[in-house]
Amino acid sequence: MSTPQVAVVIPTYNGRRELERLLDSLATQTATFDTLIVDSSSSDGTFELACARCPQVRRIDSQDFNHGGTRQWMVERNPGYELYVFMTQDAYLDDPEGIANIVRPFADEQVGAVCGRQLPHLDATPLAIHARLFNYPPTSLVKSLADVPRLGIKTAFVSNSFSAYRRQALIEVGGFPPHVILSEDMYVAAKMLQAGWKIAYEGRARCRHSHNYSPGEEFRRYFDIGIFHAREPWIRQQFGGAGGEGLRYVVSELKFLGPARWLAWPGSLWRNAVKLLAYKLSQQEHYLPMRLKKNLGMYKRYWDSPYA
Numbered sequence: 001m002s003t004p005q006v007a008v009v010i011p012t013y014n015g016r017r018e019l020e021r022l023l024d025s026l027a028t029q030t031a032t033f034d035t036l037i038v039d040s041s042s043s044d045g046t047f048e049l050a051c052a053r054c055p056q057v058r059r060i061d062s063q064d065f066n067h068g069g070t071r072q073w074m075v076e077r078n079p080g081y082e083l084y085v086f087m088t089q090d091a092y093l094d095d096p097e098g099i100a101n102i103v104r105p106f107a108d109e110q111v112g113a114v115c116g117r118q119l120p121h122l123d124a125t126p127l128a129i130h131a132r133l134f135n136y137p138p139t140s141l142v143k144s145l146a147d148v149p150r151l152g153i154k155t156a157f158v159s160n161s162f163s164a165y166r167r168q169a170l171i172e173v174g175g176f177p178p179h180v181i182l183s184e185d186m187y188v189a190a191k192m193l194q195a196g197w198k199i200a201y202e203g204r205a206r207c208r209h210s211h212n213y214s215p216g217e218e219f220r221r222y223f224d225i226g227i228f229h230a231r232e233p234w235i236r237q238q239f240g241g242a243g244g245e246g247l248r249y250v251v252s253e254l255k256f257l258g259p260a261r262w263l264a265w266p267g268s269l270w271r272n273a274v275k276l277l278a279y280k281l282s283q284q285e286h287y288l289p290m291r292l293k294k295n296l297g298m299y300k301r302y303w304d305s306p307y308a
Helices: 015-027 046-053 067-077 098-107 126-135 144-155 167-172 184-194 215-231 233-239 241-256 259-282 290-296 300-304
Strands: 004-014 032-041 057-059 083-087 111-119 142-144 163-166 198-208
Touching: 004 015, 004 046, 004 098, 015 046, 015 098, 015 142, 032 046, 032 067, 032 300, 046 057, 067 083, 067 163, 083 167, 098 111, 098 163, 098 167, 098 198, 111 126, 111 167, 111 184, 126 259, 142 144, 144 184, 144 233, 144 241, 163 167, 167 184, 184 233, 215 233, 215 259, 215 290, 241 259, 259 290, 290 300
Parallel strands: 004 032, 004 083, 032 057, 111 198
Antiparallel strands: 083 163, 111 163, 142 198
């Protein structure tokens, strides 16, 4: 394959220090690419930093940001690229080969999207460390629809904190959807798999990205995830639910903590119970008033959008 035109797309909002760290890591990369930033009217100097360090910056109103819609808007307004690498401002690349490695699997013309590996931030808590080790192993993998019986919902797992998409495949499946509350990455990956494309996980493409969520933040995050799955039932019908994967996660986390950290076991079980409760509650969203759903979730602006 000839050298493709690559764009790194970064949505930003009030994250000046994080963006500076990310841009510093991009400056060390061996690959050739353009950096495209879309800022949601930051008020902390993020926009000014972006303009000073990146020639291609767009600004939107914060009320107009949409996880899927804003990313697709950037793709449509920057059509001259074969590959789009998406990162979030709170991630940064772990080595100079990060971009080169995440686009490498596209040498296979059947690969429509690639998910990179996420390592925990240096200040990550033990539970945050385990989350990254569990979901982002070092071993690379190329997945197709034929892998669903073995991998289940993990077949469509992709994270836009560090992922890449082939423009042709993205356009073919309709692009990132504006109507989902989050998980626009999984939605697109699932559509690509259904259309016959492959999804790669590249363990050599490494970034740093993790969250030290409080139990309340865990609840709000998983409430939104549950809303996504409740409104996109075709994903569970095609790829299976997350129940078995959830149990495997709990067991893995307790093993990771081990006997030496047994005092952390109750907290681990409590957090996982909170996540399960949030997910199950959001499955019954049609019984919940709009105001309550807005208060329970993390992405509150969604409920003021026409898609809610």
